[in-house]
Amino acid sequence: MINAVIMAGGSGTRLWPLSRSAYPKQFLTLNESKTLYQSTIERLSNLEISSLITICNDEHRFLVAEQLQGINQWGPIILEPTAKNTAPAVTLAALSTNEDDMLLILPADHIIQDETAFTEAINKAIPHAKNGKLITFGIVPNKPHTGYGYIKAGNKIDNGFIVDKFEEKPTSDVAQNYFVSGKYFWNSGIFLFKASSYLNELKNFRPDIHSFCFDSYKQSKKDIDFIRINKEIFDKCPSDSIDYAVMEKTKKALVIPIDAGWSDVGSWSSIWDISHKNEDNNYVNGDIMMHESKNCYVRSDNKLVAVIGADNLVVINTKDAVMVAHKEKVDDAKNIVQRLKSENRSEWELSREVYRPWGKYDSIDNGDGYQVKHITVKPGAKLSVQMHHHRAEHWIVLSGTAKVTLGKKKFLLKENESTYIPLGEIHALENPEKISLEIIEVQSGSYLGEDDIVRFEDIYGRIEN
Secondary structure, X not given: OEEEEEEOOOOOHHHOOOOEOOEOHHHOOOOOOOOHHHHHHHOOOOOOEEEEEEEEEHHHHHHHHHHHHHOOOOOOEEEEOOOOOHHHXXXXXXXXXXXXXXXXXXXXXXXXXXXXXXXXXXXXXHHHXXXXXXXXXXXXXXXXXXXXXXXXXXXXXXXXXXXXXXXXXXXXXXXXXXXXXXXXXXXXXXXXXXXXXXXXXXXXXOHHXXXXXXXXXXXXXXXXXXXXXXXXXXXXXXXXXXXXXXXXXXXXEEXXXXXXXXXXXXXXXXXXXXXXXXXXXXXXXOOEEEEOOEOOEEEEOOOOEEEEOOEOEEEEEOOOOEEEEEHHHHHHHHHHHHHHHHOOOHHHOOOOEEEEOOEEEEEEEEEOOEEEEEEEEOOOOEOOEEEOOXXXXXXXXXXXXXXXXXXXXXXXXXXXXXXXXXXXXOEEEEOOOOOOEEEEEEEEXXXXXXXXXXXXXXXXXXXXX
């Protein structure tokens, strides 16, 4: 029995400005119609998967639930109260299953173009995992890459190799030697093993991680469709990767080669590498005009972008930010994110369009004492019963039907109708129909921050006890 464990807790800062902390790259559609997270799940269709377990942080729980629903999938969603790297996350997943079950550990933010080769590699590994081996999958390199960790293959065993050692990201000269030798694979972060095999090795090498994870999982609580791990205990757990905690120490590690058009889409240049390009070697997405430009990646979500006389550039336009970078410098986007955080700007975390469990809002205008939002409420969804200390609101229905709670009154608003919510008035907004509700919300007041919300009732469990 194989349980697929999808690791969906990354932040994806190197894909800023499209990827933000509140909506990181695994939940984005890049070059496909599905998100990276959804594609990760769908490529399991030719494997005998008995259960789908997703591990994410609390902030992204409704994104996970919605995207699972979007591809008609479901399974346990384990919420990490604190990011502690991959070893504790995998441990929580192992503790949630039967000890004889196999766990297929998959990052949620990778692209694999050859799904047949991927499936074949997993099937080759299954007999070894059944016999107690801890399998890691090594990507067959197609060039000397300095951005990945490496696995050195030792003696051959059937269709795999004993792991000789793990290597950190190398310099260019070392990477060239690795590539020429043919003995090294890129470290994919994909693993297969029995839950008991992993937990036993973890007990041997990192009993502290095992103990904190065991105790925090034992004290977990079921919340709607989520498993909430005990925060007080889990916060004490050391942070470590599965490589450092177990795989580099165990004598039971095997590496299975995989050559399947893999990319960890860790930067805009790596996305350009695997994208379908035109005759000038440009990838364009959106309303783009190119003139005498080549080898570029250009994406625009909402307006015309013209690129003239450029070579090897990445240009990303979103509703609230534009990034222009040389392809060799795109990894430095993380430095911009750090600067935004240090200057207390919101663009590192949120885009102009913000997703909520009930739908989304787009902050289309703001100024001194006012803010205008375009709000979309999903069919059957309801915002919390709430009030604000510092702002009043005016709602205008663009399409659909709004069910409004205003103090002790309840009433319906149709298209082109509006209502006013005075400062301090308890209110709620609900969509009672089977089509989306679209409204314009005009806020006015002395303070318009999102933290000026006092919730009284919330069907999504967002009230602090």
